[in-house]
Amino acid sequence: MRPTLKKPERTPDGGAERTVTFEDRAGKSLLRTEGVYKQFNGVTVLRDVALDVRYGEVHALMGENGAGKSTIIKIITGVYEKDAGRIMIDGEPVEINDSHDARRAGISVIYQELSLVPALTVAENIFLGQEPGRYGVTGRSEMRERVSALIDRYGFRIDPDAVVDSLGMSQRQMVEILKALSTDAKLVIMDEPTSSLSTAESERLFETIDLLRQKGVGILYVSHRLEEVYRLSDRLTVMRGGEVVGVLDHDEIVPKTVTTMMIGREIRDANARRGYKIYEDNVLEVSHLRYGKLLRDVSFKAYGGEILGIGGLVGSGRTELVKCIYGALRRSGGDVTYRGAPVSKSIGRNIRAGFGFVPEDRRVEGLFPALSIGRNITVASHDKLSRVSVMNKGAEQRWAEEAIKNYDIRPRDRGYRAANLSGGNQQKVVLGRWLAREPDVLLLDEPTVGVDVGVRAELYEYVRFLASRGSIIIMVSSDLFELTHIADRILVMHGGVFFEEFTGAAATQAAVLLAASGQHTDEGVALI
Amino acid sequence: MKLRISTRNVRKLVSAGLVVVLMLVFSLSADSFWNWRNMGNLFHDAAFLGLIALGLSFVMTGGGIDLSVGGIVCVTAILVSRFGTLGGSSVPGVLAALFAVLCGGAFGLINGVLVTRVRLTEFVTTLATGILYSGLGLLLAYRDNGKLSGVIVPKGIQNESFLSLGEKVGGTGVFLVTYIWIALSAAMYFVMRRTNFGLHTYAIGSHSRSAGMSGVNVRRIKTLGFVISGAFAGLASAMLTANMTAASASLGNNGYEFQGIAACVVGGIALGGGKGDPVNAMIGAIFLQTILNGLLKFNIQAYWSYVIQGVIIIAATAFDTLFGRVTHMLRERRSIAGREAV
Numbered sequence: 001m002r003p004t005l006k007k008p009e010r011t012p013d014g015g016a017e018r019t020v021t022f023e024d025r026a027g028k029s030l031l032r033t034e035g036v037y038k039q040f041n042g043v044t045v046l047r048d049v050a051l052d053v054r055y056g057e058v059h060a061l062m063g064e065n066g067a068g069k070s071t072i073i074k075i076i077t078g079v080y081e082k083d084a085g086r087i088m089i090d091g092e093p094v095e096i097n098d099s100h101d102a103r104r105a106g107i108s109v110i111y112q113e114l115s116l117v118p119a120l121t122v123a124e125n126i127f128l129g130q131e132p133g134r135y136g137v138t139g140r141s142e143m144r145e146r147v148s149a150l151i152d153r154y155g156f157r158i159d160p161d162a163v164v165d166s167l168g169m170s171q172r173q174m175v176e177i178l179k180a181l182s183t184d185a186k187l188v189i190m191d192e193p194t195s196s197l198s199t200a201e202s203e204r205l206f207e208t209i210d211l212l213r214q215k216g217v218g219i220l221y222v223s224h225r226l227e228e229v230y231r232l233s234d235r236l237t238v239m240r241g242g243e244v245v246g247v248l249d250h251d252e253i254v255p256k257t258v259t260t261m262m263i264g265r266e267i268r269d270a271n272a273r274r275g276y277k278i279y280e281d282n283v284l285e286v287s288h289l290r291y292g293k294l295l296r297d298v299s300f301k302a303y304g305g306e307i308l309g310i311g312g313l314v315g316s317g318r319t320e321l322v323k324c325i326y327g328a329l330r331r332s333g334g335d336v337t338y339r340g341a342p343v344s345k346s347i348g349r350n351i352r353a354g355f356g357f358v359p360e361d362r363r364v365e366g367l368f369p370a371l372s373i374g375r376n377i378t379v380a381s382h383d384k385l386s387r388v389s390v391m392n393k394g395a396e397q398r399w400a401e402e403a404i405k406n407y408d409i410r411p412r413d414r415g416y417r418a419a420n421l422s423g424g425n426q427q428k429v430v431l432g433r434w435l436a437r438e439p440d441v442l443l444l445d446e447p448t449v450g451v452d453v454g455v456r457a458e459l460y461e462y463v464r465f466l467a468s469r470g471s472i473i474i475m476v477s478s479d480l481f482e483l484t485h486i487a488d489r490i491l492v493m494h495g496g497v498f499f500e501e502f503t504g505a506a507a508t509q510a511a512v513l514l515a516a517s518g519q520h521t522d523e524g525v526a527l528i
Numbered sequence: 529m530k531l532r533i534s535t536r537n538v539r540k541l542v543s544a545g546l547v548v549v550l551m552l553v554f555s556l557s558a559d560s561f562w563n564w565r566n567m568g569n570l571f572h573d574a575a576f577l578g579l580i581a582l583g584l585s586f587v588m589t590g591g592g593i594d595l596s597v598g599g600i601v602c603v604t605a606i607l608v609s610r611f612g613t614l615g616g617s618s619v620p621g622v623l624a625a626l627f628a629v630l631c632g633g634a635f636g637l638i639n640g641v642l643v644t645r646v647r648l649t650e651f652v653t654t655l656a657t658g659i660l661y662s663g664l665g666l667l668l669a670y671r672d673n674g675k676l677s678g679v680i681v682p683k684g685i686q687n688e689s690f691l692s693l694g695e696k697v698g699g700t701g702v703f704l705v706t707y708i709w710i711a712l713s714a715a716m717y718f719v720m721r722r723t724n725f726g727l728h729t730y731a732i733g734s735h736s737r738s739a740g741m742s743g744v745n746v747r748r749i750k751t752l753g754f755v756i757s758g759a760f761a762g763l764a765s766a767m768l769t770a771n772m773t774a775a776s777a778s779l780g781n782n783g784y785e786f787q788g789i790a791a792c793v794v795g796g797i798a799l800g801g802g803k804g805d806p807v808n809a810m811i812g813a814i815f816l817q818t819i820l821n822g823l824l825k826f827n828i829q830a831y832w833s834y835v836i837q838g839v840i841i842i843a844a845t846a847f848d849t850l851f852g853r854v855t856h857m858l859r860e861r862r863s864i865a866g867r868e869a870v
């Protein structure tokens with residue numbers, strides 16, 4: 001049996017549904033966490049986290065990757081179990097152990113990956129799994145009535161009979177929110193809701209959020225985008241390294257303050273590369289590159305010997321940029337030339353011409369989990385290891401063993417299944433696949449996500465070594481430390497174009513962070 | 529709502545229109561096509577195929593596939609012929625038909641359990657059970673006929689009540705199975721479009737993970753789909769057996785599963801799920817049967833019908849892809865226009 005949900009009661013006159021109102025509670029405490037601790041494998045990821053969300057407020061949650069935002073949300077929604085601390089709803093302590101508990105407590109999450117069924121209408125989606133009606137016959141008129149009442153109540157502009165497939169992303173999120181509200185949610189958690197929205201669509205989502213706030217619903221809003229947070233939130237909690245660094249009121253939300261809180265004191269790395277040799281003849285030129293709506297007009301030159309960092313938020317077009325260069329996506333306009341000749345649209349040809357690409361999600365696009373370490377390494381080098389399409393077994397084994405030794409892949413067993421490796425070693429395998437070829441152009445997309453500190457340092461060393469031999473390195477990264485300390489030059493993307501370029505001392509984490517949210521350092525305050 | 533109704537029905541109108549055109553062409557060019565006798569036969573065959581497609585439409589709309597219906601037709605034919613000849617052949621026909629439905633449903637249930645509980649893939653499961661069911665049919669037929677080897681001789685049935693299932697009704701040229709098929713198609717249309725079960729079938733066919741997260745019992749809906757598919761195959765089998773007045777174990781070799789799937793696809797039920805309803809299956813079955821029947825009226829090699837069926841299936845699929853793209857584009861344009869208007 002499907003889980004039984006609380007079905008909205010009907011008023012005595014048989015009319016529209018009762019909808020719980022929260023307006024009268026505006027300003028009162030809705031969700032409160034106290035002293036929440038969480039450890040994973042002995043590493044403390046949350047330390048004494050206190051959150052306080054009130055009715056009728058948009059409460060933003062900001063922090064760098066790994067600051068603990070997702071973890072605390074997963075604890076609130078019952079995905080993770082907390083090690084210590086209390087969660088209180090309306091001042092009463094509650095135990096939330098799974099998603100049903102969360103729903104019963106009135107907490108609802110709008111995930112980035114929406115949970116709608118495209119073939120059904122808005123109304124059908126909202127009531128999916130809890131349809132009104134008798135004897136299994138869907139009560140369409142009642143469904144319509146209740147959805148219309150819900151839509152009217154929140155003043156949304158959406159047609160209950162529209163098929164979800166025909167809706168844009170912002171409208172789908174609206175449906176998702178309505179679905180949450182239909183089960184009487186009082187706290188709506190949104191995790192990076194605008195990452196897949198256009199500017200206009202984001203604006204419509206903000207209007208929706210404003211409506212919810214007016215009706216007294218509490219919203220916990222996770223975002224990387226400062227201007228959004230400023231536009232929307234009544235208060236802001238900033239996290240860093242698993243702790244709450246501070247809570248700001250709307251008027252205190254100033255870019256400089258927030259970025260300083262997020263990053264902490266900046267430490268200049270003494271090991272940063274200074275003075276590197278540029279190989280002028282090894283040049284990749286991208287001019288007026290376009291890709292749908294994601295890349296609007298991107299031009300740059302990258303030279304051998306240089307590590308070029310590409311910064312920007314998720315959805316800013318970074319991944320699409322490297323994929324277009326590599327040939328994994330078909331560009332809709334513009335030119336890419338390497339050493340003066342156009343770059344092919346065929347990945348195979350590009351690899352033979354000296355390109356290499358480490359994708360963002362190694363488990364989906366990089367690794368062959370079912371194959372051995374050896375096969376994973378040699379898979380891109382069949383051209384060098386075979387004659388008339390017949391693999392030279394001996395050469396293949398030597399190639400794999402050398403890479404395993406050079407890049408210190410553990411265990412040192414080329415027959416070991418890649419699926420059983422740790423995240424760091426998997427990444428070494430994927431990187432090793434390309435490094436072993438000594439590519440002239442190496443494209444890296446988030447090369448150190450899910451890789452621990454020790455392995456990170458090794459990866460940086462390999463990449464630097466390759467650069468010092470004259471290769472072009474283009475590295476996309478969300479990690480500010482990585483960008484400012486490993487890259488020699490940083491291009492920050494925002495809205496499908498290069499927003500700002502940084503070199504040398506100007507490349508501070510704060511400046512890059514500001515540029516990623518579309519603000520120049522010197523006018524940061526003025527803009528918002 | 530307007531857009532939905534129109535795209536949904538445009539697809540049906542296109543197929544139905546093509547059927548009318550085909551019928552016109554055949555009646556004008558072949559003398560023996562347009563008469564009561566032939567139409568009665570055409571709609572008899574269409575009804576048999578249509579019953580199979582009707583059951584399949586539930587599995588396919590739910591995003592699945594059932595390759596075992598041919599096997600179910602085969603083994604149920606043998607079982608129902610035994611059942612119908614029990615106790616001196618006095619078993620009422622209705623009871624025999626009900627028995628066949630239950631048998632088919634039980635075989636479908638086995639499929640459903642294997643797919644949803646043992647978690648095997650639908651393709652392999654139903655491929656395997658289809659072979660298995662045919663094998664059971666052959667074994668049973670062999671036991672009935674004893675000494676046979678190789679050729680399975682149909683076992684004759686002498687049960688008037690049962691055999692009347694395969695006959696025409698009253699003085700008209702229309703077979704009973706045709707009426708049953710039309711009535712059940714209408715009933716199933718209601719089930720698909722108006723009940724929670726139908727809604728959930730579309731949901732799992734369109735995006736089963738979202739459906740599951742919304743509280744739809746995906747495994748139960750899927751299992752029920754297989755049960756329905758099997759039940760209709762069983763019914764079709766009983767009607768065919770009665771019409772042939774004998775059960776033949778070689779029915780399993782006739783490829784009914786593929787003809788059924790072809791009828792669904794031609795009628796407009798997407799293989800990926802989430803689209804179409806029993807009316808699409810109905811139109812598809814008439815479409816295919818019209819072509820098979822019509823081509824026989826010309827003096828061309830009968831094997832051409834296979835070639836033409838293949839071409840039609842490809843054409844229908846290509847049309848759906850193109851149609852889907854065009855409607856999607858129109859929607860996008862409309863939604864952009866709407867946004868600008870706001």
